[in-house]
Amino acid sequence: MRKPILDPRSRADIMAQLAAHARSYTPEWRYEGAEDDPGAALAELFGEMFYQTVDRMNSVPGKLHTEFLNLTGFRMPDPVPAAGLLQFTAHDTVEEPVPVPAGTQVFASDEEGENIIYETERAIQSTPARLEDVYYVDARAEVIQRLEPGRPQPLFTDTGGENLQRHRFTLAQNDVLSLSGPCEVEVELRMEDGRPAAEAAGHLADPESVRWSFRGAGGEIPFTAVRAEGNGLVLTYDGAEAFLPDEEGRFAIACTGGPGCGSLMLDGVRLRSRPAGRLPLDGVSNGDIPLELEEGGYPFGRRPTPYSLCYFRSDQVFRKRGARVNLRLDIAPIVTDLVDQSPQYQFNQRIIDKRDAVAIVPDDVYVSQVSWEYFNGLGWHPLAVTGSRNPFSCRQEGELEVVFDVPADLSETEVNAESGWYIRARVVHVENEFSMTPRWVVPFLKGAGCVWAYDAGVPVDACAAENNGETVELTDISQVERLHFPALVGLEEHPRAMYFRFDRSPHAMPLSLFFDTAGRVQLEDKLRFEAWTGQRFEPVRTVDLTRNLLHPGSMLLYLPRPLPVRTLFGVPGCWLRLSRSSYLDNGGGWPWLNAIHLNVSEAVQRERAEEERFSAGPYEACKTLELLHSPVLGAQVWVDEAGALALADAEKLAGDLPGRVNLEWEGGALAHCWVAWERRDELAMAGPEERCFSLEPYEGVITFGDGIHGRVPPQGRENIRVSYSFGGGSRGNRPAGAVTELIGALPRISRVENLTAMSGGTERFSPEKADAIGSRRLRHRNRAAGARDFEEIVIQNFPQARHVKCFPGRDAAGARAPGHVSVVVEGCDLDNQRVTDELCERIYDELSRRCDCVMLAEGRLHVVGSTVITVSSSITVEMENPDLGAVTQQEIARRLEELINLRWREREIGSQLRIAQVWQTVRDTPNVRLVRSILLEGRYDQSGVQRVVALEDDNAFPYATVRSGYHFIQAE
Template sequence: MADPPQVDGRRRDAIRSHLEAIAPYYTTEWDPTTPGPGTTLAALFSEMAEDVIERLDRVPEKHQRAFFDTLGFDRKPPHPATVPISFSVDGGAPRNVVVDGGTRAAAPAATGRPEQTFTVPGEQRFEATPASLQAVYGVDPTVDRVCNHWNPDLNSGLAAGGDQQLFVDENEQRHVLYIGDVDQLTVEQPDKEGELATIRVRLQTDADQDLIESLYWQYHGEASVGSETVEQWHYPTAISSVADDATANEVVFDLAFEGTLTKTAVDGIESLWIRALVPSVHGRGDLTGITIGREVGIGPGLNWSLSDASDGDTDGVDGSDGETPTSKTMSPDRLLYDDIPLPFDESDAGNTDEIEDEGTYYPLGTEPQRQSTFYVAASEAFSKAETELTLTFEELTLPDAPPENNGGPPGSTVVNKHESAGDWVRTEMEPQLSWEYWNGDGWSRIATLTDETDDLTGAGQKVGFRVPDDLAKTTVAGHENHWIRCRLVGGSYGTWVSEETNGTFQTHHVVFPPQFDYLKIEYGKLEADQEENGETEENDDEGGDESSALPSSPATQVRTENHLSVSENLAETGTGEVRPFRPLPDPGQALYFGFDGPLHDGPLTLFVDISDQSFPPDFFPRIRWEYCANPGGDEWVEIDVRDGTANLTERGIVRLVLPGESVLHKRFGTERHWVRARVQDDQFETSRPKLQFYHLEYLAPEYAALQPDSYEKLYHEGYVTAQPDHYQPGRVTLQPENYQFDYQLGRVTLQQGDYQEEATLDTDLFTDGGCESVEPCGRTLPTEPPSGEPSQEPPVLTDISPNTAWASNVRLLERTTLGSSDGEPAQSFATVERPVLDETVWVDELRALSEGERASLRAADSPAVEAETAADGSLEAFWVAWTAVPDFLDSGPDERHYTIDRTAGTVTFGDGTRGQIPPRGTDNVEIQYRTGGGPAGNVAAGAVAELVDSIQFVDGVTNPAPGTGGAAAESSESVVSRAPERLRDRDRAVAAVDYERIATDNARELARARCIPEMNLAGDHEPGWVTLLIVPDAQRPKPTPSTGLKAHVESEVEQRAPATLVAADRLVVRGPSYVGASVDTTLVAERAGSVATLEETAASAVAAFLHPLTGGEEGEGWAFGDLPAMSDLYAVLEGVDGVDYVADLSMTFASNEGTATVREGEESPTVSADALVHSDGHDVTVRLGATNPGSREAEQ
């Protein structure tokens, strides 16, 4: 509307000029140009006339305002800001802490903002629990997914301040079978080059061998990864089935591995472990349905040959003529004579001073004596309890021993020390050995032992025994291992030699120590003729059972992991078969909240902050809130709830009242008190995840050149689409299995057996190292609305905070006297405080109402009434709540109505014709209201830090989300501007400007509104749709409307938009599609100074220029659909004090659909009409000129 017309418009100079011009015609004797009393009088007159004319000129405006005032256009009061406030309760509190309505918390004063006090309204009263939230898990049984949404160790977890999309973030679900045993999994790598050790696994199951082999098997140990040795879980090099060793309902296979198994802890149990994992690419339904026996046989397998595998022999076991050997041979880990190391490899021979001949081993030293001890360590062989074992001493002899005496008594020998001597002397040599093992407490003799060596005297080469079941590790000479030992406990390996020299006999003691060339250890199924050639010592029983096969014993630890929980040891509990891989028990999607203390009573509150998202109008994911009352029976009890999140689709507070107390129990591997929100009706859509590429350098050459720039859109959890690090061509089937790739025109196919998955790749995500970058065609930058098209995708959570209530920057004024009615028409009363918000006006009508009328009012739902009685029971007052109306035009004489100017704090009653007059009385008009509000309440997250009203056991307060909705009182100029538009459109939304006016009028926290007809939810052109873009008044780089603000604006517009023009489901209220502008520039300083300061100043100037609301040349912000030009940035940067000129400049625009870079001489891209620019990160570099820092010409 145009400004009111001016009645006169002149000012003092014009008035005086006019006076001086007409003076000669009226006062010829006065010269107005000559100083004197006349000129002074003329100046005074001009000034006074100017004042009168100014008032006269304002008469139209005065009448205009009076007109608008008569029509009921009042200034709107400040709007309070709303903020969620979380109360931190001492974990040692013995009970829930009641937070009453009226509780106040404050945000200390900050730059540009005074201290703000926030008050919890009465209806927000709740109980704060001392239990703290420690875990949040989302489960989706349809895709077998478990998501840890809380994990503080993840930068993206809610506990770390990250965003989490329910049910679709990283899947932590694993189905794992753990098999552990320290003894049976102690397997050493063979000495022979080109061979690998194996572990044989025996599973009792009806499942097919192929199904079992589709599992991903791993072992924990040390193995080479690239050029380093890494201790972690590794894939075995090969898996070989051993069908000929399997019985009915049994699957047997060998895992060939590189490296060494090392101990690790699984669920706190330290052992040697292997494990089987269900692959994500497999049909999990098949594997989650199998059963296995609780006893899992494990032990060493037969060595696996790399050469045989290269030739196509997938068994790769050692042996010959196609026969499968049933025993395993190896070298000892260590040999000791007493505490002296003995070489057991020829390359190490000679390192021991006590051994004179290389390649010769003296087990008891060169001069054996009583208690001389020979130690043998073999961690693999000696750890296999009840296994038949043989020690073979190659070339065992007694050096220089004489032949047996012809004719001498048994057991005696005749030694001829000097061949020239003519006499021999008979002596005895009967050594006695004790073979012993460590049983955990001490050394014990091996009960069953067959000694062919006749106490190492060389009669045979083998010593055999059954490994005792209590043979334990011990430390000998500082080396921990499984040890056995052989002690000389009687006799000797020496003899006395007498010789005659010149008729004199001399006696010498000569020692013949046992020696051998090599010691090998063999265990498993031994040769049947071993017993025939053996000899049992006195400490033997009857020898061993040579028919036993390669050792395979039930594992001591068998555990399963499902849903992040590891089971108890199945090898020790229960009988019968078990399902190692169990599907999720939930009937549908569910969100679990884990607390570290019991939950009871209530209402307990949970603030859920959800990002903006659009859902289809018919989508209704009804949420049932439950707590676990009986973990043993998995019994969940429904909770009485008031859900302010509209079933987890918008930000709000959930209020929970528990009928009982929660029970501590284990779920997802953690003991907590669990509450869950279960989706009952419409499920959120969690589409199959997309493909992700790992280790592209291991693919075929045509793929190796492709390097991923981003994995953001290529994520398929569990689909490992490249070989593991230990992959080498020519080996047998690997884990994970090989996949087939077909990269053509952006399509990749992942295939495993009958399973196939396809994904279309965004070509922007990959660059070919052999190609130069190509500029995109055209200069259009696509954008997508921030909320996107309506979909059933799960919401994105930004925060979950228990013990939270809404609060506003207002304070409650208790009910107080407003005045006394004198019975006159149009009475007005003024409040003590202003503005007036959420008021209730009460009038005492005791003397004006009959008993029957009072009874009728009590029985009616409205208005509210309150009766006050004296001590004797008599009625003292009868208060009736009156109703506020915008005006009295539609009010009848008997209607209890009043009008209120909330900004001025004035309450006005009717005149008896239009609106009832309050009955006469003393102090019979009262009011209760709130006051405060304003934009200062829009505090940042975390600004609230002080509790004004102390509450026992409450340690502190904070606001997990920023305050929103605060707006200042409307100015008179705004009323004058608003009223004509309101009169023009009659408060109906017909034209685009009507939508914009209704939005800004009813939500004064808005800085801007833009209506775009025929734009649908997806941002595309479609008749019948209306999109209303709103931007809140905020100094944030990217002001975004809150969910509550959008809902409020949408509600106000829907009430005023004719359904014949736009349907309610085709009205879109949202924020703009922001386009970030980042500047990369090099500036030349005109003088020496702080480069860092100038860089910061220039970056701040660019950021201020690009602010969507206060940027631009005029400081009025940027229009929708416009992007800044390069010339604008040159002007801003060269206008910074200290900048000589801009040496280089480029600007990159980034939307949620792509990027576009603009350089000198290029135009900015075009964007959609709903786009709005905002400042993004900037890279500013300042350098000095080459010769004269202040001269552009010097550098040129």
């Protein structure tokens, strides 16, 4: 409204008119305004007083308009204090939680060096515990995932990260499982309490549930076939891969279970193996001379002598301690006759008769006795053999097989600089070794092979299991009778849950956990917190300020006792669990989490003033009280009515107004009757007996009634006491990290800091804005019927809202929805979603009392925050003067930021994007000859997920508000 000016004259005009009158009425007096002229002094005084009268006259229309607005019921909104979140960090050396009482004061300095004081809203206890990990667990889907810190992630659903869930156990036995090529492995199971293992064996043989494998050169190699036999399994492998040891040098087989593979507790496991056929030896040597088995060779040389040695090596077979080995040797005799067998005459006789010629019969020289030996770690010991004990004599026919049981102390040794598993044959006696007519019968080894077989299973040396993210490992257990080995362990049947691991007990009364969630997702079931207390997870009394994670906020957990340490998912810690109450999927999606902060309390910019007392005279109608501090954020007024009430009336009043009347007795008599009077926005609407008052918060003035509109306070000395807080305004708006100082000492607190910006503080409306809002109240009369009514009611009552736009016929997501009404709000702090969400909730509560109840009951009213789009650009331009390229690039970026952050943001919601203006702004920049290309992209948050889209249409986002991002300027 443009106020009329009744008298447009200024002070200079009045003084000029006064001088003209002086020249007309008193020509004998020259008015020149000289300092030593008394008449001039009087004229100056008159002119000043008359100008003040003119000024007051000109203010009459404004005052009348203000009174008119008061008659319409318009009321200036109360001052709003800035608010934010403070984090109190306890010192690392503290073991117990540190109390942080409500009203703890912190401060920051403003631009003029004055302190801005903030007070905490709620008492908490700061725990020294640190949140180390957060895990998502779905027992039915067999999912265990660790949330990655530093980026938004969904809660109660698959995050896309690594699944830590494993159902896998390994059985290690270095002798039995040192295998290569086709083979079979038998696994004998023994269950706890002597139960039959046939059912477990059948389950472990099911290829749909489990997979058996071993470690090979190509990674995990599966067995070809698995079948159950009695209380055990037979694992068959038909390939050519060799078993390889793991990182700890153990040969093992592994069983990997799939989801829902069940649980399996083993009391004992035995293994035995056998090859698919006879295996060739790894090597044979005659002493230090290796023999090529493909070509054959002499095991003891061409001329065997006592103590000649032949070493046989098989790293796979000879290490099968306890097994029976059948060593088959393919030996051919090589006969060397060095004696002339023609008749020999006796030349030492005097008469040589041909009939006396003697035929010489040679003596067979052969290995008549050998000793078999093995190395036991200290030396070579005799090896008991059966079958062909001496296959080297060349006196036996048929297959030559040496059978022996591998001694338990047979050890690996080094022969001819090669380490391996050996046995040896040592020549004990060579028959006719010193004969003069020898015929050498020497063994020639053409081939050798062996097999082994176990009469009974061999206990495993070690076993390990991975289940539910945890690892159980048992070593050196070959002599242990009862293992109690949890081979397969399933997750406890439980709805989806989030597990929180702390480095120490987070007990506190209460423990404050701030959940910085993104987006708004309504969970269909109730969340509950539980704590591991040593035997099970037990419910924790919780105050949920997030409304089931609907918006960012704190959850207050009351944990009176320390929590014990437990190992879950392979890591030790103290555990809390946030669980869903049902197994159903959430149709509206899942909440997203940016971060979790401990020891957080909300603080507002205010100070608690000392209680002030006032006296009342006899029947002081319209009595006013001026408080010492302003603006006033909240006041409680207590009036002592003991002198104006009879005892029976006072007691009746205490019963009628519970919580508002305090009776104080002295010596059995009623000394004081303090009654809490209530604040009314308009005393004119109050009845004569109502105990009420009005408050002008910006001036700090309290006004009581006149007996017709509101009760008059009774007479008394200091019978009125006022408790209040003061503060508020835009001076309390400070960025994150700016509030770091405590007022007074708070022992054992090492650090305090505001995690979020202290924002939302507002001043009173400017006269122009008050005029604009107040005049519109006549039209909507505080009832929301049309779209403009919704907007104007919000602007009138919530100065924190920078922009408000009502969209009829759209739902909360912006989609067309007949009958729905969406009120979109842009807060003063675009970076603080929590503040915007809280503002939207308060606006919804206010509008729910002003709009159609049917629309409200059917859920067709929505109050949501605007979609904040960060606008970034990639621009290519051609410049007139390339030497000014850097300056031009900076100027383009500056102009774009000014366009987006200032000019666009002044527009209403949904109309801020004006893509054509970007081209115009770049074109109008000095030194720009030609605009080659402009690419705009918008980045925004959609239910916690960052989206990036190309900006091509001004109306693509009906709920959009903008802010400037990064601008890449390329010059040609």
